Amino acid sequence: xxxxxxxxxxxxxxxxxxxxxxxxxxxxxxxxxxxxxxxxxxxxxxxxxxxxxxxxxxxxxxxxxxxxxxxxxxxxxxxxxxxxxxxxxxxxxxxxxxxxxx
Numbered sequence: 001x002x003x004x005x006x007x008x009x010x011x012x013x014x015x016x017x018x019x020x021x022x023x024x025x026x027x028x029x030x031x032x033x034x035x036x037x038x039x040x041x042x043x044x045x046x047x048x049x050x051x052x053x054x055x056x057x058x059x060x061x062x063x064x065x066x067x068x069x070x071x072x073x074x075x076x077x078x079x080x081x082x083x084x085x086x087x088x089x090x091x092x093x094x095x096x097x098x099x100x101x102x
Contacts, residue, residue, distance in 0.1 A: 001091065002026040004044040006037075006062050007054030008079045015081045023088045033058055038065035046072045048087050050079035 003025055005016055013029045020027035028044070030037060031053070038061045041047060047066050049059055066073045074090075076083045 001045045002028070002043065003046045003048060003088075003091070004041055005029045005031075005048045005050070005084065006058060007031065007050030007052070008084075009053060012079070012081060016084055019081060019085050019088060023092055025088055025091070030058075037061050038068075041065045041071070042069050044071060046074065046091060048084065049073060049075045050077075050083070051075050052077050053079045 001024075003020065005027060008016060008029060008031050010031050013031060016029055017027055030040075033055060034040070037058060041062060042065065047062055049062060051059065063073060065071070074087050076087065
């Protein structure tokens, strides 16, 4: 599974990646404003948006891209490592191979 994190803090990027690696998730972090972010988000299985650390423009572009491509979006006001950990645990498949929890 490949997930994009939009927003967050630069100094926590290393910790975000460590948490993703623990759950077997490939993670890409967009913590800086980027041009044409919508085209970069097409290949992800899910988006996590930390709303307190992202501009309205980037959030709106990400939401539009997700809607257009059928990508689930999880929005959180907090951008801490624990918040990402909880989200990744929510996205993880159960051990019995059943459906996702979301």
